[in-house]
Amino acid sequence: MLVPLPLILFLMLAVIFAPGLPRDLPVAVVDLDGSTMSRQIVRMADAAADVEVVEQLASLSEARQALVAQRAYAVLMIPAGLEHDILLGQRPEVVVFSNSQFLTAGGIVGRSLSTTVSTFSAGVSLRLLEAQGVGSDRALDLITPIPVQQSPLFNPSLDYIQFLLSAIMPTVLQIFICATAVLSFSREHHSPNGMPRLQRIALSPTRAILGKLLPYTFVGTFVLLLGDVLLFNVFDASFRGNVFVFFLNGFMFILTCQAMGALIALIAKDTTGALGMMGLIVAPSFGFAGVSFPRFGMTLFSQIWGAIIPLTPYLQLRTDQTLRGAPLEYSLPTMGWLFAQLLVFSVLLWVMTRKTMAQIPVSENATVETQESKS
Amino acid sequence: MRKLRHFLAEVFGVIRALFADDSAKSTMIVGILIYSVLYPQPYVGEVLRDVPVVVIDQDNSTASRTLVRAIDVTDLVDVTMSAPDMETARDAFYRRDVYGIFVIPAGFEADLLASRPAPVAAYSDGSYLLIYSNVMRAVATVAGTMGAQVNYARLTGLGVDDGVARTMLSPVAVTNVAVFNPQGGYASYVIPAAFVLILQQTLLMGIGLLHAGRKPPTGERLWATITAYFSLYMVWVAFTQMLIPYLYSIPRTGDLATLLLISVPFICACIAMGFAIAMAIPWREGVVFLLVVIGMPLFFLSGISWPVEMIPDHLRTLSLLVPSSTAISAFVAVDQMGASARDVAGAIQTQIVLVVVYSTLAVALSRLPRNRR
Numbered sequence: 228m229l230v231p232l233p234l235i236l237f238l239m240l241a242v243i244f245a246p247g248l249p250r251d252l253p254v255a256v257v258d259l260d261g262s263t264m265s266r267q268i269v270r271m272a273d274a275a276a277d278v279e280v281v282e283q284l285a286s287l288s289e290a291r292q293a294l295v296a297q298r299a300y301a302v303l304m305i306p307a308g309l310e311h312d313i314l315l316g317q318r319p320e321v322v323v324f325s326n327s328q329f330l331t332a333g334g335i336v337g338r339s340l341s342t343t344v345s346t347f348s349a350g351v352s353l354r355l356l357e358a359q360g361v362g363s364d365r366a367l368d369l370i371t372p373i374p375v376q377q378s379p380l381f382n383p384s385l386d387y388i389q390f391l392l393s394a395i396m397p398t399v400l401q402i403f404i405c406a407t408a409v410l411s412f413s414r415e416h417h418s419p420n421g422m423p424r425l426q427r428i429a430l431s432p433t434r435a436i437l438g439k440l441l442p443y444t445f446v447g448t449f450v451l452l453l454g455d456v457l458l459f460n461v462f463d464a465s466f467r468g469n470v471f472v473f474f475l476n477g478f479m480f481i482l483t484c485q486a487m488g489a490l491i492a493l494i495a496k497d498t499t500g501a502l503g504m505m506g507l508i509v510a511p512s513f514g515f516a517g518v519s520f521p522r523f524g525m526t527l528f529s530q531i532w533g534a535i536i537p538l539t540p541y542l543q544l545r546t547d548q549t550l551r552g553a554p555l556e557y558s559l560p561t562m563g564w565l566f567a568q569l570l571v572f573s574v575l576l577w578v579m580t581r582k583t584m585a586q587i588p589v590s591e592n593a594t595v596e597t598q599e600s601k602s
Numbered sequence: 603m604r605k606l607r608h609f610l611a612e613v614f615g616v617i618r619a620l621f622a623d624d625s626a627k628s629t630m631i632v633g634i635l636i637y638s639v640l641y642p643q644p645y646v647g648e649v650l651r652d653v654p655v656v657v658i659d660q661d662n663s664t665a666s667r668t669l670v671r672a673i674d675v676t677d678l679v680d681v682t683m684s685a686p687d688m689e690t691a692r693d694a695f696y697r698r699d700v701y702g703i704f705v706i707p708a709g710f711e712a713d714l715l716a717s718r719p720a721p722v723a724a725y726s727d728g729s730y731l732l733i734y735s736n737v738m739r740a741v742a743t744v745a746g747t748m749g750a751q752v753n754y755a756r757l758t759g760l761g762v763d764d765g766v767a768r769t770m771l772s773p774v775a776v777t778n779v780a781v782f783n784p785q786g787g788y789a790s791y792v793i794p795a796a797f798v799l800i801l802q803q804t805l806l807m808g809i810g811l812l813h814a815g816r817k818p819p820t821g822e823r824l825w826a827t828i829t830a831y832f833s834l835y836m837v838w839v840a841f842t843q844m845l846i847p848y849l850y851s852i853p854r855t856g857d858l859a860t861l862l863l864i865s866v867p868f869i870c871a872c873i874a875m876g877f878a879i880a881m882a883i884p885w886r887e888g889v890v891f892l893l894v895v896i897g898m899p900l901f902f903l904s905g906i907s908w909p910v911e912m913i914p915d916h917l918r919t920l921s922l923l924v925p926s927s928t929a930i931s932a933f934v935a936v937d938q939m940g941a942s943a944r945d946v947a948g949a950i951q952t953q954i955v956l957v958v959v960y961s962t963l964a965v966a967l968s969r970l971p972r973n974r975r
Contacts, residue, residue: 232892232895232896233895236895236896236899239899239917240899240902242913242914242917243902243903243908243912243913243917244902244908245914246912249908249909249911249912250912251911252909252911253911292945294781294782294939295935295939295940295941295942295945296935296941296945296946297905297931297935300909309774313773313774316765316766316769316770316773317769318768318769318772318773318774318775319774319775320774320775320776320777321774321775321776321777322776322777322778322779323776323777323778323779324779324781325778325779325780325781326781326782326939327780327781327782327783327784327786327791328782328783328790328791328934328938328939329791329905329906329909330783330786330788330791330907331907331908331909332909333780334735334786337778337780340778341776341778344774344776345776347774348772348773348774348775348776351773351774352770352771352772352773355769355770355773356770359762359770368717368718368719369717369753369756369757369771370753370771371719371749372714372717372719372720372749372752372753372756373669373714373719373720373721373722373745373746373748373749373752374719374721374722374745375721375722375723375724375741375742375745376721376722376723376724377723377724377738377741377742378723378724378725378726379725379726379727379728379734380695380703380725380726380727380728381727381728381729382727382728382729384728385728385731385734387908389728389729390728390729390730390731391907391908395898395899395902398898399895399898399899402894402895402897402898403895406891406894406895410887410891413887496624497624497625498886498887499625499811499886499887499890500624500625500628502887502890502891502894503625503628503629503633503807503890504628505894506633506890506894506897507633507636507637507640510894510897510898511637511640511641511644513898514641514643514644514645514792515643515644517644518730519732519788519792519907520644520645520647520650520732520788521650521653521701521730521732521733523653523654524647524650524651525643525644525647526643526646526647528643529643529644529646532640532643533644543698546729547696550728550729551696551727551729553696554696557696557697
């Protein structure tokens with residue numbers, strides 16, 4: 228009953244991010260000039276892939292209204308007398324108001340509109356220079372004396388599938404795996420005599436832990452694999468690493484999440500309490516993992532908190548093995564970090580399991596004591 | 603009057619019951635308090651500064667060193683090392699010691715002096731978009747400024763008049779003004795939105811914990827229950843939408859009346875949905891499990907971090923069934939952008955429809971034999 232849930236969520240997220248890059252985001256234009264030149268700027272803005280001019284407004288107050296009502300992510304304001312001022316060489320100022328409360332969309336349209344105006348300006352300056360008798364090749368050189376070749380090393384199209392979707396799927400899976408581990412352990416731990424019964428069946432803490440968690444290890448691995456097939460085969464996300472290392476990391480990640488979830492189940496007082504505690508610890512982990520806002524920009528507390536959550540090293544390893552294609556030696560420290568988490572959580576879990584299993588049950592003292600000596 | 607006193611006593615009874623239930627208390631009270639401390643932590647820096655970058659200066663001239671220094675003094679990046687070649691730079695990059703590589707090829711100064719284009723190159727990590735944008739902005743700004751100075755000197759050197767040179771090189775000025783979140787702060791962007799979702803999820807969970815698999819309250823007790831949850835969560839609305847922004851110095855412009863106009867129907871919709879879920883899933887753990895797992899995906903349906911225009915229509919329509927899908931951006935519009943009731947009328951209407959839909963559903967489900975026991 229639980230397996231379809233993460234798959235449904237994966238599919239939903241995939242559908243949300245399927246376009247990869249935001250396109251044709253709505254912007255409004257306030258063209259107070261209405262000249263040939265101003266109309267050319269508007270046409271150029273509309274022609275850019277990421278922007279679509281949806282409204283022409285008469286005043287700035289109407290434009291503000293469009294921003295607030297979220298009909299537009301930015302407003303392009305062309306002042307009256309633009310053409311006139313250009314011809315007189317009076318440097319008119321075009322203003323782009325972008326809504327930075329919506330950081331992604333506002334940033335994209337703001338950059339796009341500014342680039343459009345700069346391109347237009349460069350075109351004008353080219354014509355002016357040519358009019359001065361500067362040859363057109365020479366004029367082009369003059370406009371950009373220090374051209375910057377900007378290259379994203381990985382993820383060349385700055386695609387949100389590779390950047391966000393690829394990080395969100397493991398985040399959702401982490402919550403799911405921790406939650407299943409909590410549920411499977413809580414069933415014994417929080418029912419009267421549950422742990423002694425587990426002791427009777429499983430004989431040792433190690434066997435009890437494996438018996439409880441292994442089925443969900445398979446479920447988790449299966450779900451992660453399906454998600455990755457979706458990502459790398461259907462969406463063609465780039466994969467430049469080693470498949471074996473990638474799989475090993477995923478497996479280690481799942482085990483670590485399980486150990487952490489089970490540990491929480493044993494610490495908490497009851498099942499719902501354990502789920503709640505797990506939610507508090509795991510739910511905000513995406514922010515701490517440093518995909519959106521990088522870890523080196525965080526406070527020390529956030530860096531430490533992020534360091535104890537399995538998602539943090541796992542997402543770094545994912546980036547290493549998928550987008551970066553980093554040689555294995557660079558991933559080894561991070562793999563060691565994830566493994567250390569696994570080790571610490573497992574040892575704590577083993578100790579806690581042994582402790583709770585040894586608790587003397589209400590009525591079955593004798594049976595349990597004989598079991599104890601056996602194990 | 604007596605009736606009112608009796609009703610209030612019932613309301614306090616419900617609140618006492620909530621406090622007596624450990625799970626409900628830790629979700630609806632303690633949980634929100636812990637979240638309000640923990641959740642904003644990664645973002646309290648607001649703006650990303652000083653991204654470590656490595657410089658490969660193959661020219662090693664006065665001009666190239668000036669350029670490097672100019673890049674280093676920007677807030678955006680911090681030149682933490684200089685490397686002799688790409689090999690060394692890439693090594694530092696893979697180790698995550700640096701997040702950007704900036705190359706000035708040999709002959710940079712000579713090209714500048716000879717009035718030839720003097721290209722430079724910047725590499726950064728497209729797998730971390732915020733970092734990438736910082737590195738590129740730093741390089742583009744500095745190269746642009748330095749280029750403009752060079753150009754200006756060239757033209758005036760050719761005998762072109764000062765003012766004419768200026769207009770010839772940039773005949774149109776463009777200014778980008780970021781509105782509503784002027785410094786582009788990350789906390790200002792994510793925290794007001796996330797706490798709307800946190801309110802919804804804890805309220806749904808709390809109702810599930812208190813009512814799933816139990817006989818639903820009826821008559822006066824039902825209204826007292828609703829009043830109790832409603833009052834509690836209006837306090838939380840004030841706490842998360844007014845006190846938290848204040849504590850984390852997040853600018854806030856909204857007025858109280860408009861905030862009430864969106865938050866009242868939103869909280870009502872969540873309560874109705876909470877009861878519908880509690881009646882539909884008679885298993886407390888199941889309710890919490892479901893809500894914990896779907897929390898984060900719901901955030902991406904709200905249009906805050908991924909534009910809502912990019913979500914396919916069918917999914918968008920379906921997502922309207924969850925109050926947060928429209929409420930989050932409405933709260934943000936009211937609180938951060940000073941929207942009026944008219945600007946968020948659509949979201950308010952959606953919340954009211956959801957109140958009706960989920961109340962009806964909850965009542966219908968409560969008639970099921972298993973909920974009547």
